[in-house]
Amino acid sequence: MPRDLGERAQDFREQWLAPFGGWLSELIMTLSDLTGIWDIIILSGVFVGSWIIMRTSPMEISLILGFAFDLAIPLQYQNDEELSSRHEVHLQNYWRTFMIGCIVEGVSFFLLHPDLFTLIVCVKTTFMLVIWLSKDQEGLQIKPRRSSKSGRNEPPNSRSRSRSHRSSPSDSSGDSESDSSRPSRRSSSSKTPSNIPPCKHIPDSYKYLKRAGYEDPAIAGMNLTMNQADEDKAKKMFDGWTRERDPKNIARRNKEYAERAKKAGWKPTSSSNSNRQSGSNAASTSSQMPQSKYVSDAYKYLKRAGYDDPAIAGMILSLNQIGDKDKAEKQFKSWAREKDPKHIERRNIQYAGRAKQAGWNGSSSQPQSQAGAGDSGSKTIDDGPSNMPISYHIPTSKAYQALKKAGYEEPAIAGMIIGMNGSEEKQALQNYKIWTEEKDPKQIKRRNQQHGERGKQAGFPDKNKMNAASGGPPSERIKTKLGISVGSVKKVENILNSKDFKKKITSEEKKKILDILKNPKSEKEIMQVINKLISLGINIKQPEFQDGWGSSDGKGGYRDILIRDNDRNMLIRSMGKKGQFSKEEMMKWDKYLRQPFSRRELEETVIPFAKRIDAYIGEGYHGTGPHRFRDEWLQSIKPRIKERSNISTAVLDQAILYVVNMKDPKETQSTVDRWLKQGMTKEEIQQFSKQVDWA
Incomplete structure (x- = not known):
């Protein structure tokens, strides 16, 4: 059945407007969201209206309008230093065509009839628009995805038929493959050992790889490699490995992928026999932890301290990246001895995100009794090289290997990963595709220099410095930017679980809201949730939702003051203008200025700093x-x-500060009532005028 118009309109937005980006697509999509009219109809209206105006205008006006429209498209990127480097290829392709079109227009202006000239202007502007719309934000041709891949447009019977026909993993890679090249179904299958990480794309990968002649360590490395790739690429790699008949290539792969598995922390010892003998259940293999190089019982102590399994996995990964054993043990002790629930909750979110990005997807409910044994059956985690920053959009090892293979140097790879971390996921994946598919040595050399400089400035080869320069997981950066604290998510969860809200919101809506709050993909997504909460009477951006709000400062004061976003941004800009602060120092101050202060802390720390x-x-x-x-x-x-x-206003602030901190709230109310009716006395005005200069 052919797709309906609404589905085609949605495909046009996702496959053309969104990838090409820029002010025109943003304008069209915004108008579409506001009016409910399909994007293609709005774009068509803009096109027809522009065509009529340019065709009916005098030659000079038509020339200027066409020229301005053609310039408005690329200048949105050309005048921005960061965007111009990101869209360099895109701009280069556009400017060449633009110059040729301008030359043709210039000649036509003097030689042709006005009607014919305005037609040429319209055609040229339309052609330039089509060129821009047909390229993504790196200047590459937009390739609409094939609907047959998802099976969305296939009849139900054809999809069920294709599933029932699949006799082996290699069958799904193509119908043209000969039967002789496929592993036989009749052959006896090898049982997968418990210490072999499963392949998420090919369930019986161990059986076929073992039959092809590969050893267990190499199979573990191969499964890890396939898990880092998409399904199509994984199946292509798998077919190449299982078809291999050359003993030299098999031996080479055995060595190469065994080394890769070893680097990822895979151990050759199997826990299946010991589990069978002890009569334990399958939980020891379903709950899988990376092994700590420095602390043997890391899981047990961190679990006892109150951390969740995903966070423990991320913590162990962090410890393994520290080159100094003493530093690693010191860091571990600070985590294990933590008693503050707020810090534990913050770390649960922070390190769980890191483990997730590294590919950990183990159980979140491993019993403490199995903490020691769980290591032997652990699923290996992609933690990346020790001189590379954590990659949040693409597994670190996968990104490193692909960029290294494409010809980039290590400082440049580090800079590229940092750059991708600072972009939204869609843009990061587009850039990654461009970089890994690049064949031009000049472009590779240029990027080595450009991104290598970024990597060195960020601290290459120091992993911790580069991770700090990245600013943490994108979800945390989004929440920090919007002023959403770690503790506020838990407070919202408690409110939504209260009796008053059980009738106001369904369990599905509640789960969706909390999932987005914990791990948002974009600002737009989390802003929709914030607006939804406001409609329910919950304003997550109110001061009382901030971590530490209302707590004691230890000197008789209460932390009830939050610095406004505009003032905080102004302070950070002033730091930059001074030129005396590094990027890391500015980031630390930005984080510090987001927390609640008492009046004493504000007067002793923030005001002198300002x-x-x-x-x-x-x-x-x-x-x-x-x-x-x-x-x-x-x-x-x-x-x-x-x-x-x-x-x-300064005296008024001191007066309010004085009156709200009175011991008796009734005294506060009576003083305020007197001020409202009679005003302050001269003595009070003089008293408040002598207080600290808030400016």
Whole structure:
């Protein structure tokens, strides 16, 4: 059955508008979202309207309009230093065609009739638009995906028929393959040992690879390699390995992939026999942990401290990357001795994300009694080379090997991974495809220099420095940018699980909201969730949702002051203008300034720092006091008190700071009522004027 128009319109958005990017696609998609009209219809309306205007305008106007439209497309990237380097190939292809079109227009202006000239302008502008729309953001041809791959348009009977016909993994790779090249179904199958990591694309990979002559360590490495690739590529690799008949190539692969498995932490000892003898269940192999090089019982102690399995996997990976045993043990002790639930929750999220990016997908419920035995049956995890930063969009080892094979040097590979970490997933995958498929030695040399410089600036070959330069997992960066703290997600979860909200929201909606809050893919996605929560009466960006809000500062004060985003950004910009701070120092300050402060901490730390960098922190930082006065109420009374007492904003802030911190809330209310009716006394105004200079 042919697809309906709505499905075709959606394909047009996903396969053409979104990949080519830019202001035109953003404008069209935004209008489509607002109006509900298909993107193709809006684009057609823009095209027809532009064509009519240019065809009916005088020659000079038509020339200027066409020229401006053709320039507006590439200049959105050309004038941005970062985007211009990212879209270099795209721009190069566009400018060449643009110059040829301008020459043709210039000649036609003097030689042709106005009607014919405006037609040429329209054709040229249309041609330029088609060129831009047909290329992605790296200047490569957009290739619409084939609908047959997903099976979406196949009749149900054809899909079930293809599934029932599949007799071996290699059958699915192509119908043209001869029967003689496929492993026979009648042959006896080899049982997969428990210490061999399973292949997610080919269930019986061990049986066929073993039959082809490969050893267990090599098969483990091959399965890991296939797990890092997509399904089509994995099946192609598998077919090549199982068809191999040359003993030299088999021996070479045995050595190569065994070494790869060893680097990933795979151990040749099998736990299947011991499990069978002890009568234990299959949980020891379903819950799989990486092995720690420095701490033998790492899982047991971290589990006892309250960490989840995914986080423990990420922690062990982090320990394995530390080259110094003493430092690794010191780091481990700080984790194992942690008692603060907020820090444990934060690490659970942080290190679970890292384990997930490295390919860990083990059970989250391993019993503590199996912690020691779990290592022997552990699933190996892709942790990447020790001199490479963690890659969050593509498994680190996979990215490193592919870029190395393409001809890039290690500093450049590190810079490329850092660059991909700073991009959204879609853009990162596009850049990765361009880089790995590059054949031009000049482009490879240029990128080696460009990205190599970025890698060195980020701290190559120091893995920790490069990870710090990446800024952490994209999901954490998105939440940090939007001011969503780690603890706020748990607070939202507790509210949604309360009795009051059981009737307001379904379990499916609740699960979707929490999943996005914990691991958002984009700002747009998490903003939709934030708006949904606001409609339910939960504003996650309110101060009380921030980690540490209302806690004691240890000196009699309460942390009830949050620095506004605009003021925080201004402070960071002032640091950059000073030129005295490194990128790492600026990132640390940015993180520090996002947490709640008490008035004492603000006066002793933040205000002096702002003066040091010649910045003004702003006004209104007085907090809500230990009695938690509503901020809306405070904001409503401030203009009236200021007008009644005829004082400056700085004096008003000191007055509010004083009154909200009174011991008796009734005294606060009576003082505010007096100020609203009579204004402040001269003594009070003088008292507040002598307080610390907040500017």
